[in-house]
Amino acid sequence: MRQPVIRALWLMAGLLALALGILGAFLPLLPTTPFVILAAACFARSSERLHGWLLSHSVFGPAIRDWQQHRAISRRGKRAALIAMAAVFVLSFVLGVRGWILAAQGAVLLVTGSWIATRPDAPRG
Template sequence: MTGWTPARALWFAGGLAALLLALVGVVLPLLPTTPFVILAAACFAQSSPRLHDWLLGHRVFGPAIQNWRDHRAIPRKGKIAAVIAMAAAFGLSVALRLAPWVLVAQGTALSVMAGWIVTRPSGPRA
């Protein structure tokens, strides 16, 4: 890719933002890392082949990106971590005594997300 267009700059900014959120997610247990790394890779595929290739070759993030890209799969460990993080976030909301309507909305959204995550394949199909 040569030259920076406004669209390419937006893809690049989106990739940087997603990567920053992924890095925050490494140290904040309630913020998922993998979805942001996958999003960053998708953005960099449109804007920066060098950063895209770096993410794909990364020893920690690369396999998750590759697994999602090739098989639309989320590793079992990742599914468990995501559901535990969602349950912890909801538990915190209950402990903080948030308004019932907030708990219902959050519980509904988290349940839908958890359902989607656990129904994804865990790896390559045999």
């Protein structure tokens, strides 16, 4: 493939990831930060302007920089993610979601939560 086509594919992937990340801010089972980090990686390969915009964004920028520089997640971010996951599971239980779905959801949340909890803390500052 030609370079412009490859850049366009990276750009489309970045825009899709960013859209999913924005949706994740409002939908309980869709994560925000991983999609925004993915968008930043895609934009780094396709658009310096969009990559710079994400890195300097007041909300998304710090999390992206922490991940890129330290492979770390802030304590506040970890806490928010784990609380949101627990709340979604409790809500599913209260709403009477079928047992097999609760089991699958619980397994996914447990693995994901464990991964998040074991990432290094982002440096303060």
